[in-house]
Amino acid sequence: MARRACLGLTVILLFMIGTLPILSMLMKSVVVDGHLSLASYGGLLVSSHQWILMGHSMILSSLVTALTTAIGVPLGILLGKTDLPFRRFFRVLFVVPLLIPPYIIAVSWLDLLGSEGLLAQLLGTAVIRATAPMLFGLPGCVIVLFSVFLPIPMLLTMVFLRTINPRLEEAGRLVSGWRGVMQEITIPLILPGVLLSAMLVFLLSFGEFSVPNFLRYDVFPVESFTQFSAFYNFKAATAAAVPLAAITMVLLLVEGVFLRDRTYQLRPSPGLDGQALIGLGARRRGLLLLVAIIGLVVVFVPVVVLVIQSAGLTAYVEALSRAGDSLLRSLIYAVIGASLLTVLGFFTGYLIQTKAFRFWRSVDSMTIFLFALPSTVIGIGLITLWNTPWTNFIYSTPWIIIFGYLAKYTALTSRISVTQFAQIPPSMEEAAQIAGARWFRRMVFIVAPLARRGLLAGWLVGYIFSLRDTGITMLVYPAGHETLPIRIFTLMANGSPELIAALCMVMIAATLLPPGVLWMVSDMRKKAVIG
Amino acid sequence: MKIVHLDSVSKLYSGEKILDDVSLEIDEGERITILGPSGCGKTTILRLIAGFIAPDAGFISIAGSVVAQAGEIIKLPEQRHLGMVFQDLALWPHLSVAGNIEFGLKAKGLARTERQRQIRKVLDLVGMLGFADRRPAELSGGQQQRVALARALALEPKVLLMDEPLSSLDLDLNIRLRQEILGLQRKLGFTLLYVTHDRDEAFAIASRVVLMSKGTVEYDGAVEDAIRQFKG
Numbered sequence: 001m002a003r004r005a006c007l008g009l010t011v012i013l014l015f016m017i018g019t020l021p022i023l024s025m026l027m028k029s030v031v032v033d034g035h036l037s038l039a040s041y042g043g044l045l046v047s048s049h050q051w052i053l054m055g056h057s058m059i060l061s062s063l064v065t066a067l068t069t070a071i072g073v074p075l076g077i078l079l080g081k082t083d084l085p086f087r088r089f090f091r092v093l094f095v096v097p098l099l100i101p102p103y104i105i106a107v108s109w110l111d112l113l114g115s116e117g118l119l120a121q122l123l124g125t126a127v128i129r130a131t132a133p134m135l136f137g138l139p140g141c142v143i144v145l146f147s148v149f150l151p152i153p154m155l156l157t158m159v160f161l162r163t164i165n166p167r168l169e170e171a172g173r174l175v176s177g178w179r180g181v182m183q184e185i186t187i188p189l190i191l192p193g194v195l196l197s198a199m200l201v202f203l204l205s206f207g208e209f210s211v212p213n214f215l216r217y218d219v220f221p222v223e224s225f226t227q228f229s230a231f232y233n234f235k236a237a238t239a240a241a242v243p244l245a246a247i248t249m250v251l252l253l254v255e256g257v258f259l260r261d262r263t264y265q266l267r268p269s270p271g272l273d274g275q276a277l278i279g280l281g282a283r284r285r286g287l288l289l290l291v292a293i294i295g296l297v298v299v300f301v302p303v304v305v306l307v308i309q310s311a312g313l314t315a316y317v318e319a320l321s322r323a324g325d326s327l328l329r330s331l332i333y334a335v336i337g338a339s340l341l342t343v344l345g346f347f348t349g350y351l352i353q354t355k356a357f358r359f360w361r362s363v364d365s366m367t368i369f370l371f372a373l374p375s376t377v378i379g380i381g382l383i384t385l386w387n388t389p390w391t392n393f394i395y396s397t398p399w400i401i402i403f404g405y406l407a408k409y410t411a412l413t414s415r416i417s418v419t420q421f422a423q424i425p426p427s428m429e430e431a432a433q434i435a436g437a438r439w440f441r442r443m444v445f446i447v448a449p450l451a452r453r454g455l456l457a458g459w460l461v462g463y464i465f466s467l468r469d470t471g472i473t474m475l476v477y478p479a480g481h482e483t484l485p486i487r488i489f490t491l492m493a494n495g496s497p498e499l500i501a502a503l504c505m506v507m508i509a510a511t512l513l514p515p516g517v518l519w520m521v522s523d524m525r526k527k528a529v530i531g
Numbered sequence: 532m533k534i535v536h537l538d539s540v541s542k543l544y545s546g547e548k549i550l551d552d553v554s555l556e557i558d559e560g561e562r563i564t565i566l567g568p569s570g571c572g573k574t575t576i577l578r579l580i581a582g583f584i585a586p587d588a589g590f591i592s593i594a595g596s597v598v599a600q601a602g603e604i605i606k607l608p609e610q611r612h613l614g615m616v617f618q619d620l621a622l623w624p625h626l627s628v629a630g631n632i633e634f635g636l637k638a639k640g641l642a643r644t645e646r647q648r649q650i651r652k653v654l655d656l657v658g659m660l661g662f663a664d665r666r667p668a669e670l671s672g673g674q675q676q677r678v679a680l681a682r683a684l685a686l687e688p689k690v691l692l693m694d695e696p697l698s699s700l701d702l703d704l705n706i707r708l709r710q711e712i713l714g715l716q717r718k719l720g721f722t723l724l725y726v727t728h729d730r731d732e733a734f735a736i737a738s739r740v741v742l743m744s745k746g747t748v749e750y751d752g753a754v755e756d757a758i759r760q761f762k763g
């Protein structure tokens with residue numbers, strides 16, 4: 001009973017927080033003055049302006065997807081399967097851009113290459129005049145989003161590589177070199193992962209609007225945002241959000257048909273410990289150089305530029321005095337968001353893994369859909385549903401921001417839980433059941449402790465994504481409740497580059513705080529065990 | 532009175548009949564081994580009795596009350612008061628040996644001193660008294676086996692289910708543990724339902740042998756008759 005009640009509650013919560021806003025948004029967009037009408041859509045997709053925006057969105061997402069896949073997959077193979085030196089360091093390095101709000105990378109590039117940037121100061125403005133225009137518009141957006149989303153194909157490639165039974169490759173090695181094994185065995189086996197990552201990158205860059213907005217490249221999600229925030233035309237904003245939802249839906253249906261059964265549950269293959277790494281031999285140095293250059297450009301330079309730009313105490317003092325309150329809020333909301341996401345993801349993952357309801361697959365699809373949905377759509381949905389006199393206790397409080405986190409990011413913690421549960425034999429819980437323990441006791445004392453690594457990973461991912469959220473928060477935050485990414489975003493219009501750089505550094509520090517603490521604690525424990 | 536009764540039980544998986552009209556009556560204190568080739572449905576029978584799955588047809592009763600019928604679990608596993616040793620043992624790796632045994636005692640609401648007493652008692656029974664504070668990973672295969680047995684016996688169940696508990700051990704240890712299980716059963720008097728695919732093991736432990744094949748009972752009789760019929 002407790003089990004059904006708790007899991008049922010989880011589903012209802014997900015529905016209320018995630019699905020209902022989207023549905024109510026759809027409903028309201030087709031009802032005008034109490035009648036069914038498509039009037040709100042009147043202006044949509046008939047003006048050439050809209051089509052241009054849509055075209056921009058498509059071009060940007062396609063380019064970013066192609067580029068990240070072409071480089072991220074080989075990178076994942078190099079870092080996950082070969083004897084490349086420093087591969088552990090690179091694994092961490094390349095993930096950094098994914099952890100911070102994407103526009104921070106854009107800020108950094110502007111600080112370096114802009115007409116008043118570091119290079120201009122160093123080499124004179126004449127040299128830089130050629131590069132500055134490149135930074136704005138499509139090329140700049142592609143470069144920034146490429147560095148932000150490169151970790152996705154890289155990580156997914158590494159994860160899928162770990163699910164391959166090494167025996168399959170060894171069997172191939174007996175008759176062929178690594179090149180043949182890669183082509184004929186390994187790559188085909190990780191293909192679902194590659195396609196999944198390509199789709200994710202496409203959808204995420206399609207929905208991203210802070211970077212195009214900052215680098216002045218007009219894309220479709222910006223339209224929804226401007227209609228809402230500049231013209232207060234809620235109907236038009238909604239109508240512009242609907243095509244985004246439709247495109248997301250179509251892509252996910254395609255994924256569902258072709259990939260779902262192969263990607264929703266990933267377990268590391270047994271026998272990985274004895275797995276042989278591919279020896280790179282003579283190519284080791286060349287490849288190391290190549291990876292180092294990519295790392296330098298994509299991660300190292302942007303971060304170092306921010307460090308240089310913000311150097312000195314004054315910038316940080318000003319940063320904390322102007323944004324100290326939003327930093328504190330950000331930390332609190334992110335901790336609350338991460339904790340709730342962990343709990344919600346635990347139960348959602350559990351109901352998916354145990355197929356507790358006949359509609360478990362729909363629950364999974366729903367969370368994935370919400371994750372892939374552009375933030376503007378979720379934001380507008382939340383406003384439609386909660387902005388009523390009766391629900392002001394949610395709408396005018398930070399809870400609306402937390403709701404946004406839960407709606408968008410539950411897929412992450414739920415998938416992490418599913419992966420973790422898949423590694424726990426069902427007999428663990430069954431043995432507890434035979435011993436007379438009711439469901440809740442089994443969850444608390446057996447399942448949760450066994451899943452603790454997944455729970456911790458889920459919490460960290462939940463924290464990072466809540467902290468860096470810009471899209472939803474921007475739309476829904478109540479007056480006086482700005483988070484740090486929002487404050488930075490609004491200060492960017494008139495703040496000095498030093499201040500912005502310092503704020504970006506503060507943001508990075510806040511992101512790395514919990515993983516850093518965790519790393520130190522586990523390091524101390526290790527030392528305590530040895531000493 | 533029958534302690535366990537399967538009445539014309541069938542079980543389907545994706546349309547395929549895994550168990551076909553199986554009936555089994557078990558008296559208190561019997562030692563039954565279910566013997567049969569891989570995939571014939573032995574584990575499925577244990578899981579039905581334990582209450583992890585519901586039958587698609589027929590009834591299951593324990594100690595005179597119906598616990599499951601077609602498509603419905605009436606009593607949940609935690610309400611059936613059975614002991615079970617799993618094929619993979621399922622010792623909880625995050626708990627010590629004592630913690631593994633204590634879990635069920637806690638769930639039952641026993642006081643601390645009572646729990647300690649019971650932990651010592653069952654560890655003594657299986658000869659593992661000195662190992663209470665170890666983690667399962669710090670034990671040998673045979674020792675893990677004994678802990679799993681102790682855990683299953685901690686709540687003094689009337690019926691003990693065992694699913695190929697010795698199949699991963701070498702022959703020497705296998706034979707020694709058979710004798711220990713047999714000794715414990717004689718001492719404590721529980722009803723034993725023991726699944727194996729090994730004939731010698733089955734004959735050594737059983738007072739009665741049930742031979743299964745492709746989801747049906749082929750033979751059901753006293754161990755002496757079974758030996759006469761199938762050995763030699």
Ligand SMILES: Nc1ncnc2c1ncn2[C@@H]1O[C@H](COP(=O)(O)OP(=O)(O)OP(=O)(O)O)[C@@H](O)[C@H]1O
Nearest residue numbers: 544545549567568569570571572573574575576728
């Ligand atoms: N959850 C399940 N879904 C689908 N089929 C199942 C499931 N569990 C068991 N089966 C099928 O039911 C049949 C009987 O399985 P069972 O585990 O009872 O066999 P067994 O006699 O215990 O075999 P073994 O000696 O290998 O353990 C097998 O064909 C198996 O594939």
Ligand SMILES: [Mg+2]
Nearest residue numbers: 573574575694
């Ligand atoms: Mg079995």
